[in-house]
Amino acid sequence: MTERSGSPSNSHAAVSLRGISKIFDDVTAVDNVDLDIADGEFFALLGPSGCGKTTTLRMIAGLEIPSAGSLQIFGEEVGPLPPNKRPVNTVFQNYALFPHMSVEDNVAFGLRMRKVDKAETARRVAEAISLVRMGGMEARRPAQLSGGQQQRVALARALVNRPKVLLLDEPLAALDLKLRQEMQFELKQLQREVGITFVFVTHDQEEALALSDRIGVMDGGRLLQVGTPEEMYDAPVDRFVADFIGRSNFLHGTLENSTTVCLSNGDRINVPVVDSDVIAVGDAVQVSLRPERVMVCDPHEVPEGHARLQGRVATVTFLGNSIVYHVQLDWMTVVVETDHRPDLRRRAVDDDVALWWRDDAIAVVRP
Numbered sequence: 231m232t233e234r235s236g237s238p239s240n241s242h243a244a245v246s247l248r249g250i251s252k253i254f255d256d257v258t259a260v261d262n263v264d265l266d267i268a269d270g271e272f273f274a275l276l277g278p279s280g281c282g283k284t285t286t287l288r289m290i291a292g293l294e295i296p297s298a299g300s301l302q303i304f305g306e307e308v309g310p311l312p313p314n315k316r317p318v319n320t321v322f323q324n325y326a327l328f329p330h331m332s333v334e335d336n337v338a339f340g341l342r343m344r345k346v347d348k349a350e351t352a353r354r355v356a357e358a359i360s361l362v363r364m365g366g367m368e369a370r371r372p373a374q375l376s377g378g379q380q381q382r383v384a385l386a387r388a389l390v391n392r393p394k395v396l397l398l399d400e401p402l403a404a405l406d407l408k409l410r411q412e413m414q415f416e417l418k419q420l421q422r423e424v425g426i427t428f429v430f431v432t433h434d435q436e437e438a439l440a441l442s443d444r445i446g447v448m449d450g451g452r453l454l455q456v457g458t459p460e461e462m463y464d465a466p467v468d469r470f471v472a473d474f475i476g477r478s479n480f481l482h483g484t485l486e487n488s489t490t491v492c493l494s495n496g497d498r499i500n501v502p503v504v505d506s507d508v509i510a511v512g513d514a515v516q517v518s519l520r521p522e523r524v525m526v527c528d529p530h531e532v533p534e535g536h537a538r539l540q541g542r543v544a545t546v547t548f549l550g551n552s553i554v555y556h557v558q559l560d561w562m563t564v565v566v567e568t569d570h571r572p573d574l575r576r577r578a579v580d581d582d583v584a585l586w587w588r589d590d591a592i593a594v595v596r597p
């Protein structure tokens with residue numbers, strides 16, 4: 231089963247959190263988080279509004295002080311260091327550009343404050359502006375730029391300081407869908423070009439899947455699971471994660487042994503090996519079954535050796551490239567999504583059908 235937390239493994243992590251919590255008055259915004267983010271990684275903190283992802287990012291940035299725990303950046307304890315003494319820069323959702331300054335002056339600002347010499351400043355500013363493809367627009371002010379262009383300037387302004395870690399707080403949220411998709415692609419290219427660690431906060435699961443090397447899903451201040459996009463989709467360990475990343479059916483049951491679940495209708499099914507550190511034998515569990523991983527066939531057609539569910543088609547919805555069936559069992563409804571292809575027989579409402587799946591197409595999750 232997949233890695234469950236962001237726990238230890240890499241002694242040279244770019245960012246390392248151990249037992250990090252943040253309590254505001256009576257709200258525990260971040261609750262005992264352990265996480266290692268590797269050097270050069272594009273890491274997304276994903277979760278719904280209020281889950282604690284921004285507070286986690288702000289603690290890495292030095293904009294909030296942890297209530298408990300240890301926070302290291304490249305092995306150095308940064309707890310007491312103010313933001314400008316950390317090797318990080320933050321790009322905010324609202325860009326936070328200086329409206330009265332040109333693009334060039336906005337990008338140069340940090341270097342001038344640090345009194346970097348003029349020739350070096352000019353060279354690095356030109357390099358950063360070219361990196362974000364804003365050459366030719368150096369003299370414009372933010373009001374004369376589109377949202378996407380302003381976001382590029384914000385990126386250049388952060389990158390010109392050569393941070394070891396770039397923190398991004400929902401940087402694309404203010405852009406419309408098409409531009410957001412273009413910028414996603416550019417952001418990923420940019421990260422490859424500069425090769426530094428990006429830590430990215432988002433509530434958008436598609437954005438997290440598209441951009442990240444690894445994702446950490448948070449809820450209620452806790453880090454529920456960390457893994458690659460494929461691991462998070464294929465092997466969620468928690469119902470919240472399975473539901474937040476993609477869609478799923480959940481069959482209730484009990485873990486009978488590490489590879490068998492007894493479903494609430496009495497059927498026993500084979501499941502991928504369950505890690506006993508994550509879920510113990512005898513625990514109530516749910517089996518996550520992705521709609522596109524369920525096969526529909528006539529009741530007598532289920533291949534030998536596979537678990538099956540018998541049901542009747544309740545609704546058929548044509549979506550162009552796929553067809554969605556709601557199949558009514560006598561104990562629950564299962565949503566199934568099949569490709570719309572001429573070689574696949576289309577089912578009709580009231581057809582008696584059987585549903586089956588490959589043993590490795592499901593995941594056992596905590597309820």
Ligand code: ATP
Pocket residue numbers: 254255257258259277278279280281282283284285286433
């Ligand atoms: P969003 O996507 O809406 O920004 P988030 O997942 O980033 O949400 P946080 O901003 O980290 O969540 O907030 C986590 C919790 O901590 C929320 O309940 C929030 O109201 C609370 N919180 C955040 N900052 C403060 C603060 N300065 N004072 C009091 N409570 C706060």
